[in-house]
Structures are given as C-alpha cells and as structure tokens.
Amino acid sequence: MYVSAPTLSRVISRLEEECHSALFVRNNRRVHLTAAGQKLLEFADTTLHNWQTLEGVLKDHVQQLKGQISVFCSVTASQSYLPPLLDKLHTRYPLIELKLDTGDPALAVPNVEQYLADLSFAIHTPEMPAHVTFNKIATVPLVLIIPKSLSVSRIEELVWKDVNVIMPARGPSKRIVNHWFAEKGIRPSVYASVSGNEAIVSMVALGLGVGFVPQIVLDNSVVRAKVNVIEVDSIEPYSLGICHLTQRANEPLLKAVTELFAQ
Numbered sequence: 001m002y003v004s005a006p007t008l009s010r011v012i013s014r015l016e017e018e019c020h021s022a023l024f025v026r027n028n029r030r031v032h033l034t035a036a037g038q039k040l041l042e043f044a045d046t047t048l049h050n051w052q053t054l055e056g057v058l059k060d061h062v063q064q065l066k067g068q069i070s071v072f073c074s075v076t077a078s079q080s081y082l083p084p085l086l087d088k089l090h091t092r093y094p095l096i097e098l099k100l101d102t103g104d105p106a107l108a109v110p111n112v113e114q115y116l117a118d119l120s121f122a123i124h125t126p127e128m129p130a131h132v133t134f135n136k137i138a139t140v141p142l143v144l145i146i147p148k149s150l151s152v153s154r155i156e157e158l159v160w161k162d163v164n165v166i167m168p169a170r171g172p173s174k175r176i177v178n179h180w181f182a183e184k185g186i187r188p189s190v191y192a193s194v195s196g197n198e199a200i201v202s203m204v205a206l207g208l209g210v211g212f213v214p215q216i217v218l219d220n221s222v223v224r225a226k227v228n229v230i231e232v233d234s235i236e237p238y239s240l241g242i243c244h245l246t247q248r249a250n251e252p253l254l255k256a257v258t259e260l261f262a263q
Contacts, residue, residue, distance in 0.1 A: 015040070049250055056252035066095030069253050072112070073121035074105045075198070076217050081121065081138065081240070085261050092260055096253065104195060106171035112243055118254055123172040124239040133246045135262045140214045140238035142176065145200075145227040147207040155230050164191030164209030166200045172238065173197060177212050180235045201227065214238055 001008055016023050023037035033041065073082060078100065089096060101117065108122035109132055124134050144155065152158055165188040168174045181188055191209040194200060197217040204211050205226035212235065218224050242261050248254055 045247075052250040052252070056250070056255065064095055065093050065252060065256055066097075067253050068097040068099055069118045069257055070099040070101065070116075071119055071121070072101045072103065072108055072117035074108075075102050076214075076220050077105075077121040077240070078102050079220050080216050088260055089257065093256060096257065104171070106195075109243060112245055118248075119242050119244040119258060122241060122243045124241060125172050125175065128243075131246050132243050133249060134241050134243045135258065136239050136241040137262065138240045140216050140240050142173070142212050142232070142235050142237060143215050143218060144210060144212055144230040144232050144235075145204045145218060146210045146230060147204055148226055148228060149207055150210070150228070152228075152230070155232055158210070158230075160186050160188060164189055166191055166203045166209045166211035167193045168197070168200065168212075169193040169195045171195075173212065173214075176236050176238075180212075180232075183234075 003011075012023065019036060019040060021036035022034050023040060024031050025034055071082075082100075086098065089098065101111075105121075105123060108120035109129065111117040112120050112122075112132060113129070122134065124136065128134055146152055146158075146163075150163070167188070167190050168177060192203065194203065197213045198221065200211040200213050201218060201221045202223055203209065205223040212232075218227075218229065242258060244254060244258060249258075
C-alpha cells in the first residue's frame with residue numbers, strides 16, 4: 001500500500017468509525033472482511049468504476065486524451081511487435097506519452113501487479129492470475145536450435161544422451177520445454193540453465209549445446225547465422241499478448257491504449 005502499518009491502521013479505524021461497523025476480523029494469523037466490509041468494498045468498486053467511466057466521457061468532450069502510460073516488454077518484443085503499435089498510438093493519440101521499460105519476460109505480470117507498469121507484453125500461462133486481464137495479439141512458435149557443427153537435420157536423428165541441452169531457468173519456456181521432454185520420455189543432459197532466450201541462442205551458437213527458443217527471438221538474434229533450426233511440431237507455441245490489472249480496465253488512458261493495441 002506504500003504506507004506504514006500504523007498509517008494504514010489509522011485509515012481503517014477512521015473508515016470503521018464513519019461506517020459505524022467493524023470492517024475486518026483480525027487474529028494472529030489472518031485478516032478478512034466482515035459482511036459490512038464486503039458491502040463497503042462492493043460500493044467502492046462500483047463508485048470507482050462509475051467515476052472512471054464518467055471521467056473518460058467528460059475528457060472525450062473536453063480534450064483529447066493525453067498523459068503518460070508505462071509499458072514493460074522484452075527486448076525482442078520491443079523490436080518486433082511494439083514499433084507498429086507505437087505508430088498506431090502516435091497517429092490516434094499524439095498527446096499520450098509512452099514510457100518503455102524492457103527486461104526479462106518473466107517479470108511482465110509481476111510488474112503489472114506491483115504497479116511498476118500500466119501494461120505488459122506477456123506470455124499466457126496456466127498460472128495467469130485471475131485479477132490480470134490478458135489480450136492475445138500473436139502466436140509464437142518455439143523451434144529447436146543446434147550448433148552448425150552438429151550434423152543433424154531432423155529431430156529423429158538427435159541422440160539425446162549424447163547432446164547437452166541449454167535450458168531456460170524460468171518463465172513460460174521452462175514450463176513448456178520441461179513438459180515436452182516429459183511427454184517424450186526424455187531425460188535431457190542439462191549443460192546450463194540460463195535466464196533469457198537470447199542467452200540460449202548465444203550459448204548454442206558457441207557450440208555448448210542445443211535448446212528451444214521462440215522463433216521471433218531467433219529472427220532478431222545477431223548470431224542466428226551460427227545455428228541451424230529444427231522445427232518441432234509437437235511443442236506448444238507461445239500465446240503473446242498484453243496484460244493489465246482487471247480493476248484498471250476502465251481507466252481512460254489504459255483503456256484507450258489496450259483497445260488500440262488489441263485491434
């Protein structure tokens with residue numbers, strides 16, 4: 001909440017005094033809403049929603065949308081998917097300033113949840129929180145890349161016990177790749193687990209092993225000419241999209257940008 005615990009406690013106490021009701025039940029292990037607290041929460045959500053809707057309508061009548069919106073995405077997404085979207089944004093809303101931050105795709109949803117970004121480019125996973133809205137914008141296949149020195153053209157030719165595998169350390173790729181190996185009954189010989197798909201491409205280019213990466217990452221890699229590609233139809237592709245907190249969906253700036261990006 002970005003305030004100290006005593007400050008938050010005083011705010012809660014004032015709310016309870018004004019409502020003439022206890023809003024929380026507290027014990028040593030947990031805090032939860034009373035029936036009165038739940039009613040106040042519903043009232044607050046409805047009131048904020050109505051205000052944000054009215055605010056958007058009034059702003060549309062008075063002036064063109066303007067302000068700053070923060071976006072988080074991977075370096076690859078910033079090179080591949082963001083430029084055409086920025087062109088659309090500048091054409092439709094020239095007064096909206098976009099603040100861009102790039103980094104590990106695994107941080108996309110946490111950054112939205114922690115209000116470090118208004119929206120993020122993210123990969124959909126089964127663990128996507130219910131309070132986060134995801135809008136798909138593209139399907140991204142994963143491909144197996146191997147060093148140029150490895151004389152293999154089909155996946156059936158790979159002898160897995162004789163090759164090292166560069167594994168993703170975290171994020172959507174880790175789940176998908178682990179699931180694929182499990183389905184195939186393969187126990188990979190893991191040479192290294194690394195963060196970032198770009199690093200996997202670099203290590204494979206150095207001849208240190210083989211690895212799965214999104215096609216779009218390979219297409220934008222400066223060392224793509226140093227690896228060979230083996231297509232694997234049986235591995236799950238990425239669903240790439242933009243995500244934001246559901247409770248913020250009607251904020252005028254966020255609503256305008258997400259609707260534009262989803263077109």
